[in-house]
Amino acid sequence: MKKLRGFTGKLKITLLFLCIALIFVEVSGVLFGEPSPQNEPSPQRRGFYLGSVAIAAEEADIIYYGDAGAEAVLGNLNYTDVSRNIWSQNAIYEVGALGILKGEAYGRFGRTVPLTKEEAIALAYRAVGREAEAQELGIALNNARPVADRKTNSQDVLYDGFLQLAMNDGLISARDLADAFNADQTTLADESFRRKSSAQRQQIAYWLARTLNVQPVAQQQELLNYTDWRSVDPDMLMYVEALLRGGIINGSGGRINPRQPVTREQAAQIVKNAESFVLGARGYLNNSGIVESIAPTQDYTDGSAVSGKNITITNANGRLVSIITSAYANASGTKNENTGAPLTGSKSELVVLRNGILGNSNLLNVGDRIQYITDSSNTVKYVFVISNIRDVRYLAVQISGVDRANLVMDVIQLFDMNYPDISSISGDQSFNWSKNERSSFRIAESTSISVNGIRTDLSAVTDDATAILTLDSNNLVKEIQCVDFGINTEARRVVRGIVEENNPDLGYLTLFNEDGSGSGNSGSAMLRTYNYVDQNKTEIYRNHKLVKADSIQAGDTAYIRLDDDGDISSISAVDNYTKKYGKIISKLPTEIIVEYEDGTQQLLFVGDGVLVVRDKLLVGLQALNDGDRVRLLINETNRDTDLKEITIEGTDHYVTNIYKGRITNIDDMSDKITVLGMQVFNKGNWERIDWKGVKTIPFADGLKIYSASSGGTVLDIDTANRLLYSNEAYIAVEKTYGGEEQAVLLSYRNSTDTIVPTNSGTISGNTSGSGSFILAHVNREIYYSAGSIVVKNGRLTTGNSLNDKDKAYLALDREYSSGNYYASVVSVDQPQAANGMILYRGRIKDINEELNFTLESFSQLQGTDWEYSNTPKTLNITFDTRVLIDVGVLNIRDFKGYGADSYLNRTVYVVADGPNAVLVSTAPYGIENVRGTVSSVNDDEISLRRAKIYNASTYMWDNIADTTINVLKNSVIIKDGRVSNIGNITKGTTLRIIKKDASTVGDVYIIFIE
Amino acid sequence: MKKELYKLLIVLLSLILIFPSSAFAREGICGYEGGISSGEEAGRTELEYHEVIFITGEPVVFKGTLSIKKNQRKDKINTTYTYNLRNTEHDGTLTRVLVFETYAQTKENCQITETSSLTSARENIDLDGTTYTIANRSGYEFTRSSLIDPQPAVQYHSGSMRSRKVYQVGAASEGNTVTVECDGKISGYDQYWGNAESLKLNYVISGEKVGGNNADRWGGTATVSISSRSIEELQYQKNLPDQISFEGSYVQSRKNNNVLEYKCFLPEFDAKGVSTDRMLEYKDSLKIETFPTQERLPTANPANIRGHWAEKEIMIMFGLEVFKGNGSNFFPDNYMSRAEFATGLVQIAKEIPSDPALKVRAATTTRRTSRKELIVSPFDDVSIENVYFEQIKSAYDRNLLNGKGYNIFAPNDSITRADATLAFVRTIGLENMAPTPTAVADFRDNDIIPAHARNAAYVAQKIGLIRGDNRGNMNPTKRLTKAEAAVMFSNLIKYLQYDISKEYSERLINY
Incomplete structure (x- = not known):
């Protein structure tokens, strides 16, 4: 499709083009026939043929099926009193096919027979598909009657049900119902509700409006246009107004005749007018499209032969759909038990009305413009053929003159249209004025003419107006709709829009329609495709910088200046990238999985050109880690998502500590957790914190609470507070503004599980998605889950981010129920700086x-x-x-x-x-090496316990008493091979120091923080 | 004939005449000195305040109070900022009094431009025995300008400032100075569900010590990011006893959250107090959170929503009086009419609250007049007796919701998803976020979105107000049920509470 479109762009010789189009048609085996000379397609038309054949090779978006009941419906609709000359024919067949209004008697519709009250109520309910309810009610009513009074006529029982339903819903009063159920209708008074007498127009309007759920309109407007509006029943006034406004009922001759009866064909048309409500209430859809191909199908897969058709249709919205009909040959030996004749197999077929003839799918031809109704299970209920593209053309023209006396009009042909509807085209059609043909058409005597939707006559058609012409196969004008295409402006050489596709290699660029539509594969995309003459010489700007043609990307906003031939002479475009915020779930070699703030995840390809930025510095993809928060610059179009830039968030959101303690409350009003007996995770060990007793920790907006065990189920705050009071939990905290720690993950420990003493190890055998890894030195399988606190590179990540050979500090538990080992905390140790000082x-x-x-x-x-x-x-x-x-x-x-x-x-x-x-x-020279653990830091004075001194003769570390040292202003302090400061020495830190002598006091010259 | 239908109501109204006053942006709650305050709180003009200063060559945090007094006369506002701050570590004090004069001008397109200048300035800092002084206005240059864009339910503002302060170090006669130059960008918004303001300030600090061999000149830079925001939060509280006429109710509480992050490059000073070539980087953040205030919302006992998908959202809507009554007649899957939708929208997208710090001085004229005022419905099909008239008119006047054609509102029509989406996006004034000429929304059924709503659909999807169904369709022509409307309204509230504020805080500071 895309290539072909490029093709059309390249080829400017129409003849050659036509040949290719025809060859293509031949090859595809689709019988379009030879276009007759007077019906020669315009360039756009040709494009359509070509385009649609190509589409047919694609897969259908939706598949619809024939209706198993279609043959029966066709039998019912075989009315002797309905023919192609009847104005209401389409309405009668449609309501019949939908089962809303059936024939009056076998083989007769009874067009001019007035609708009775009970029929009208039945109609109103059938319109919205509530027949079954009435049926149940009717049977129940009848069974409640004394045996003698029971009705035997099923139709009467059914109507009883409808009447009862109407009373239940308030459509008629209880008294009306009583009247209706009166066995002897003849004795009723004049004003009584006689079920078999004809229904009034206003009643039908009212009942239908009620069942269709049409909102009553309190203020009369339309009604006031009719002289007899005062005679409308006040209760029904608002509904009559609503239906008048919707064009569902209409007056005639300045009157609406509220109390007149309605004939059956009028009723059918009223229902047809209310189609959108009726179909909506039933969950049906009204579609329109063009038949692209009809292919016979044969299927023997289940033993019996199934033959049918596959009808491919391009819908008006550009979607490709299929309708499949089928017929089973009678292979199972079923017979009519009365006559003994073999039964014909079951069929799923279509009810089709084409040119006034009712029939099945055999009536459909390639090129038919059809309207079809489908139900919620994708069954086609009714098909109406509007016209065939070969019989009728719709042509957008600019009128250059009208000879009213001789009924001839001169026009400039603009483009062909698929439907006689302005909404099917976009506002800005990019045709070439220089290439448009001038032609003359004869206007038929009976031509219907409208200007902006208002019926008028030929005198209202002005020169220079734009119009949609309906032409029959003899090029006779059958209809003129004068509408404004919005093309008569000076600015027509500049087009603008969102780029759908840019393909400079094949020499074309396609825009979406000006109104943002055209995202489907509709044929109208042809009209928005522009050709490069020589893309190397075309002046092209993007974001106000001069660029090459291939820099223009789908999704850009582009202004395009066209030359006299309608080809691109210059482009100015800007990008429409969007920013999205999220967290890296997993970094793969050339892809990232990112979780957005709304919880959705996406896999994005990271191409070579993607910039990775941190702290306003280009850092490259290797700087990106699992768990990083990122801002993504994305070019998001409806075809694909193209990553342009990744900005890694600054230093915030590092996991600073992991705590353990008993949770006494989680308060979601003040967003705080209260913890009893808090301990901090330090290199695999749990140490008590300074604070005694209860401590509160604020929690972050997105705090996740889990019940840990090998499963890791999510808990809500209510449940946690209600059922897990004072239970032990692991808490991961991040540092936020003002140095405050904020809980981000809370994982309750199952109190029946046992703590495993292993506190560090090397990860191996963590295959993605396995949910477990092997702890190398003990060769034990350790499970992890969403409830495990996994910290790597300072970020909270998931177990999937653990790699082989990662050295980690661990807090492990063993599940009581299964005996499995699982990780509650995994903290991957940062690798040491490679080259120290x-x-x-x-x-x-x-x-x-x-x-x-x-x-x-x-x-x-x-x-x-x-x-x-x-x-x-x-x-x-x-x-x-x-x-x-x-x-x-x-x-x-x-x-x-x-x-x-x-x-x-x-x-x-x-x-x-x-x-x-x-x-x-300038610190003095020292020779003695001492090491120990810091027990207190007081300004420049550090006390060490478990102190040892290095004995150079024995190469041994000998124990000495607790040592107190004094840090000088010029003492050298080194940590991890880097110069550090005294602020990094805290209680519990292990130090190696170089001092002057072996005494337990004195100045220190060099400190290594270990 | 239509003229008959205009029903005019003549109402007697007592009017208190006041001078017309201009709208001002509600910015400046943190001042322009690189500090944060505890934020707006009704009835309080003295705020808790933290600030970081760089004039000594290293960041020093001062804490104390800031009081803001505003006086408005016509299109001019006088704002007095009084700072009283201390630093215990360096035994420091800081006092500063600044008076700004701000003029506002409303332009034809309803946008407002604002310009500020400094009319008086005084500052004294005492730190480790050294004094830093700005004696008067000549030591402090300041200019600020901003543009305010009032949208139906959100008022956005954005501006910039530039200042230059020259401190005398020690006695004026010594001639030692520290100069602080600052340029900053300010942006923020005000609306019912929260407001936010962010400042990004860039400083260049230069110290100059004169006097022969001891002369010392140095320079450093600092950036300060400030975000001050408050949010109206909604939380459901279930009642403890079972035997009570309602199950629980919603609490609306206002939370203020103010953070400051700074990063500076300043020289290291040697043992004699002279600057060295080695630059040190300092980085830290400050935070002030205020104690939240709370308010209780009414509740209802709708009979037909228990266990419904949208039960939670519907209950919020009862709390916010989008749905009224005790709920006995509430059916969640009935379609929502345009009139009901307008009522809801007026309740959700409430008017922007006025600045509590502002005292409009001119409102003292008490001449009372009786005047007949004519109330005319803007729509032919909405009579002023319509129960929804007030809300429809309010929605229309505030440009939250338009009619459905010339003089037609169609109050009883059901509202479609497309129309509701459009109303939401117009309400927050972000329709222009879509690419021109018309965006292609990322929905499978993009082509059936009415053209006028396509940009709104695009924006609403980008900012998370709507999502496609599980087939990726927006279903723009589908009529909204009350339950669906409740979900959409509650998404709008969430957006106005949290999502928009992120754009002005974390995202601005962290990236």
């Missing part, structure tokens, strides 16, 4: 101010030993080089090798990152 010690030989300095010779710390090298070492001074002296920071500009404050010959520690000095410290 090097610590040197040496004497300064030379200082090049603000550039570098040289150590005469140096020692490098390796483990606990200083390794001496007798070579000079030059280190660079950068903007980030920091010099610490005994009073604190030395201004780097005062780090000089001359004058009173010269630093030449001073022995210093240097922390270097490659060739650059990061830190220079």
Whole structure:
């Protein structure tokens, strides 16, 4: 389809084009026949043929089926008094096919017979498909009667049911019903409700409006146009007005005759007029389309032969649909038990009205424009053939002159249309004025003429007006509808719209219609396809920058200037990207799975051109981790979703801590959790926090609460408060603004489960979707679920993000019921910085101010030993080089090798990152290595317990007493190979220090935080 | 003939004449100094306030109070900001009094432009024994301008500011100064379900110490992102006893949430207090949350909704009086008429509350006049006796809902999904978010969406007001049932409460 459209763009020689079109038609085996010369299609028409054949090869969007009851319906509708000359023919057959109003007697519809009251009520209920209710009521009523009084006529019983239903719904009064049920109708008084007497117009209107649920209209408007409006029953006034407004009932000759009877054919037309209500109430749909192909089908799969047809239709909205009819041959040996004749097999067929002839699907021809009604189970109930595209054409024209005396009109042909309906085309048709043919048409005597929907005559048709002409096969004008296409403007050479497809390789670009429609595969897309003459020479802007033709993307807003031939001379477009916010569920090599804030997930392809940005810095896809929150820039069209840019959220939403404690309350009014006996997860161990007793933790908007176990079911706050009071739970918290911690995931522990002592390990064997991994060193299968707190790269993620060889701290439980092990907490340890810094010690030989300095010779710390090298070492001074002296920071500009404050010959520690000095410290030389755990930090004083000192002769760490050390202003503090500060030393931290001597007090020169 | 139908009602009204007053944006609740306040609260002019300053070469957080006084006279507002702040760590105090003068001008398209200037300024900071002073207006340049765009139910504003403060460090005679230059962008919105304001401020701080060998000059930058928002939240509370005439009811509570995030690059100072080449990055955030105030909504006992898909939403709508009465005649699957929809929309998209800090001084004329006023229905088919007249007129006057053609409202017609969607998007004034000329909505049935509602459908889908059914259809021509309408209304409330505020807070600060 797409290629073909490009093809049409490229080909400008109409003759060649026509040939290809015809060859294509031949090849497809669709019998279009040879177009007759006077019926030669215009360029657009040709495009339509070509397009539709191509469509037929595609798969149908919807499949409809023939009706098993169609043959019976056709038998019923075989009225002798209805023929093609009857104005109400379509209405009569339609209401018949829908079972709303059937024949008066066998073989007769009784067109001019007035509708009785009971029939009218039945009609009103049948219109909305409530016959079954009446049937039940009728039978119940009859069974309640004394045996002698029981009615034997089924029809009467049914009508009793309808009347009862009408009374129940308030359509008639209880007294009316009593009158109606009176056995002897002849004795009733004149004003009584006689069921067999004819119904009044207003009654029918009222009953129908009530059952169809038409809203009454309180203010009379339409009614006042009729002289006899005062004679309408006041109770029914509002409903009559409503139906008048809807065009369902109509007056004539200035009167609406509310009390006159209604003939059966009028009733049929009233129901037809109310079609939209009737179909809506029954769940039916009214469709229109063009028959593209009719293919016979044979099927022997279930033993008996099934033959039928597959009728392919392009709907008015561009959808391709199929109607399938079938007929079973009688292979099962069934017979008529009265006559013994073999039964014909069951059939599902169509009720078709074509050119005034009623019949089955055999009547349909390729090219028929049809209206068809389908029910909720996709069964086709009725088909009306409007016209055939070969018999009747609809042509949009601009009128250049009308010869009223001779009934001839001169027009400029604009384009062909599929339906005689302005809504089927878009406002801006991009035809070429220079290419449009001028022609003359004869106007038929009986032509119906309208201007903007109002009936008029030929005198109202003005020159330069635009109109839709209905032409018969002899090119005689049968109908003129003057309408405004909105094309008579100077701006017609500039078209604009949303790009549907840009294909510069094949030389075309397609826009959606100006009103945003055209997203289906409708033939009208032809009209919105523009051709590049030479895309390399066409001036093309996107977002106000000069670009190449292939930069224009689907979904862009584009202005296109056309040249005289209707081809693209220049384009100016802007993107219509949208921002979406979400969280990365899983990062795959070239794709991401993202969960949006509304909970929906999407898989997006990450192409090479996708920018990944964090903190206003281009970082590349490798910087993106599972659990990251992201802003996505997306080009979203109805065809596909194209990712353009990923912005990773700044530092927020890192999981800062995991707690365990007993939850006493979750308060959703103040968004707080109260926790008793809180413990914090530290490297696989649970440690008590400073705070004693009950602590409240605020929770985030999207707090997720789970009942953990191997299943991990979601809990709501009510249930948790009601059933899990004081139960132990694991809580993951993130740090938010103001340094506050906020709970994001709460996972209740099942109190019957047992805690497993394993607290760390290496993950292996986590295949995606398995819901479990193997803990390497114990070779044990550990399950995880949505209730497991999994933290990786500081982000809360799911178990699926765990990879082989991830080293993790764990809190494991064992399920009581199944004996399975499951992970309550998995915290993947951050890998250490690969290349740490090097610590040197040496004497300064030379200082090049603000550039570098040289150590005469140096020692490098390796483990606990200083390794001496007798070579000079030059280190660079950068903007980030920091010099610490005994009073604190030395201004780097005062780090000089001359004058009173010269630093030449001073022995210093240097922390270097490659060739650059990061830190220079004048702290004294120390030899003793001590390690221990911090028991308290008090300003510059740190106490260590479990202290050990390194014995260089035995290579052993010997226990010593608790040690208190003093941190100097120029002490070097290193953590994970990087320069750190005293703020990172807290209670519980393990330190290795270098100090002067083996005593348990004194200054510390170097601190490694471990 | 139609003329007969105009029913005119003559009503006697007592009118209190007041001077016409201009609308002003309700911004400035946090001031323009890079701090956050506890936000608007009825009857309070003294707010809790936190601010971070960078003039010493490192961020210092001050906490205390900010009081805001506003006086309006015609199109001019005078606002006085008084700051009283302390920092315990550095034994610091900060006092500052600023008076701004703001002019508003309403343009033809109903947008309002606003310009502010500073009429008087005084600031004293005492920190670690050093004083930083702005003695008068000459030390503080300030300008601000903004544009206010009032939409039917939301008033948006956006503007920018620029300022330059020169502090005297120590005695004026020493000639030491710190200069703080700031440019900022301000955006926000006001509506019934919440308001938000965000500021993004960029600072350049330069210190200059004069005097021979001790001369020291340095510079640093800082960015401060501020978001101040309040939300009206709805929460259902089930009653504890069973034997009570209603099962539970909704509580509406107002929550203020103000956050500030700063990031600065400032030089490290050596042991003598002289700046070094090494730049330090500081980053932190502050937060003020106020104690929520609550209000109780009425409830009903609708008989026919128990267990319905939309039970929760319908109950909210009873609470908000979108559906009225005790609910005995409520059928959730009946179609909703346009009149009922208009009534609901007026209840949900309430008028923008006025600024509580604003005292309109001119409202003192008490001349009472009796005047006959003519009430005319804007629609031929809505008589002023119609029970829905007030709401339909209000919806029409506020441009929430249009008629269905010339002078026709069709109050008894059922409302379609497309029309409801259009009304919602117009209400929040975001129809222009759709691409021009007309968007292609991402629904399978895009082509049957009426052209006039297609942009609205696109926007509504993007911002999450509507979603396609499980086949990806919008079903634009389907008539709305009351239950469906309740769900749509409640989506609109959620949008006005949370989704829109995210755009002005987290998303603005974090990315």
